[in-house]
Amino acid sequence: MKIAILGMGSVGRGLLEMIDGKELGLTVTGIADSKSALLDPDGIHIEEVLIAKRERGYCGDKSLSAADVVEQGDYDVLVEVTPTDADSGEPATGFIKTAIGRGKHVVTSNKGPIALHFSTLQSLARKHGVVIRYEATVGGAIPVLHTLEHGLAGNRVLAVYGILNGTSNFILTRMAAEGLTYEQALLEAREMGYAEADPTYDVKGIDAAIKLVILSNTIWKRNVKLSDVTITGIDMLTNDALRLAEEQHCTIRLIAEAIPEKGILRVAPRILPRTHPLVVENTLNAITIDTDMAGEITLIGKGAGSRETASACIGDLLFIKDSHARGN
Numbered sequence: 591m592k593i594a595i596l597g598m599g600s601v602g603r604g605l606l607e608m609i610d611g612k613e614l615g616l617t618v619t620g621i622a623d624s625k626s627a628l629l630d631p632d633g634i635h636i637e638e639v640l641i642a643k644r645e646r647g648y649c650g651d652k653s654l655s656a657a658d659v660v661e662q663g664d665y666d667v668l669v670e671v672t673p674t675d676a677d678s679g680e681p682a683t684g685f686i687k688t689a690i691g692r693g694k695h696v697v698t699s700n701k702g703p704i705a706l707h708f709s710t711l712q713s714l715a716r717k718h719g720v721v722i723r724y725e726a727t728v729g730g731a732i733p734v735l736h737t738l739e740h741g742l743a744g745n746r747v748l749a750v751y752g753i754l755n756g757t758s759n760f761i762l763t764r765m766a767a768e769g770l771t772y773e774q775a776l777l778e779a780r781e782m783g784y785a786e787a788d789p790t791y792d793v794k795g796i797d798a799a800i801k802l803v804i805l806s807n808t809i810w811k812r813n814v815k816l817s818d819v820t821i822t823g824i825d826m827l828t829n830d831a832l833r834l835a836e837e838q839h840c841t842i843r844l845i846a847e848a849i850p851e852k853g854i855l856r857v858a859p860r861i862l863p864r865t866h867p868l869v870v871e872n873t874l875n876a877i878t879i880d881t882d883m884a885g886e887i888t889l890i891g892k893g894a895g896s897r898e899t900a901s902a903c904i905g906d907l908l909f910i911k912d913s914h915a916r917g918n
Contacts, residue, residue: 591911592631594620594663596656596685597671598649601699601726603640604896605671605903610636616907620663627654631664660685661692667910669903670698671726676791676800676816679706686722690714697906699726699899705800705816708807721910726902728801729754729875730893733905735808737889738879745881747809751847754801756873756893757785757792758824758844762859763871766832766841772825784873794823795844795857802846802857810850820856827859835861841869 593616595602602623609616617633623643628634628650643649660668668689670682679702686696686703690711698704703711704724715722725735738747753759757779764775776793779785791797799819806814824844835842838861845860845868862869867888870876875893880886892898 591615591667591907591914592617592619592665593667593669593907594618594622594659594665595669595671596622596659596682597673598623598643599671599673600896601671601899601903603643604900605669606636606640608897608900608904610640614904614908615911619665620659621649622654622656622659623649624656626650626652627656627659629654629659629663656681656685657688660688665694666914667695667697667907669907670696670700670703671899671903672700674700674702674800676702676705676796679703683707683711686711687714690718690720690722693718693720695720695910696722697726697903697910698722698724699903700724701727701797701800701804705803705807708804709811709813721913723906723909724804725906726899728804729877729889729902730756730891730895731898731901732875732877732889732891732893733902734805734877734879734889736905736909737887738809742879742881742884742887745883747879747881748851749847749849749880750802750805750809750877751845751849751868751880752877752888753843753868753870753875754798754846754877754893755792755795755844756875757789758795758798759870759875760784760873761793762824762827762832762842762844765827765829766836769829771829772827793825795821795846796823798844798846799857802848802855806848806850806855809848812850814855818855820858822856822858824859831859839864843868 625648683703761775846857
């Protein structure tokens, strides 16, 4: 199966490394970064591209762009792994729409288009007889969307809640374990590469809220938006609050939760018993799905990272590939 990849940040590079190192039956025929692109219908030599990116900072021909790959490339699936723009979803949304219009499947790790334009993109995909898959947008390596679609098929989902942001979880873990202030824990997170220079999306709960929107729309098809989520971050949390929780054999975690029957759609710090399934450490994510038949299912795993996100993207790619082989 031929694929074109947009984005050569950590996720894109991780994906290329995994494809190059495994026998997956995937041929990369197009690649683009922010400065250049490559097209070859017979397959691109991945190792050469990774070396070029590392040594000179761009992957290919500067006269070509991501738009050229999307519009002219010979591929079955567009893999869109560029950085998220949560305000407009662009330029990723435009690329995805163009690919779907050409009758191409899409796999993406980009939260912006899925959170902002879920219904539109799904309708467009159905119209053109293709699929858009986005496992990597929620929970990193955790196969939460696959579990909902297949493992829990036939169940009615009553609620979903969990830890959907590893940076905030790391900060809270360090504050509780070492008595660090919020500022000290954030500095440590930055030094270890877990927090961006501007950590606003993470610590104010916005990233977790975007993922909650994606989960809610996937499960209940309610077409909710980020503005529908009540959001409280961790940036105002004090050591005293954590200490009081510890005295009650509890701790605090940033929990995203959606319970449609109660009208709950929120992200906020919550006090949980230390033995609660969602009390995971450091950058781990944890997601509980409450269903009518299976009861509560909790999934725990790495919520970010190049290889972890590549795992989710490859899972989606192989699902599409296997569906083709079955004639679906």
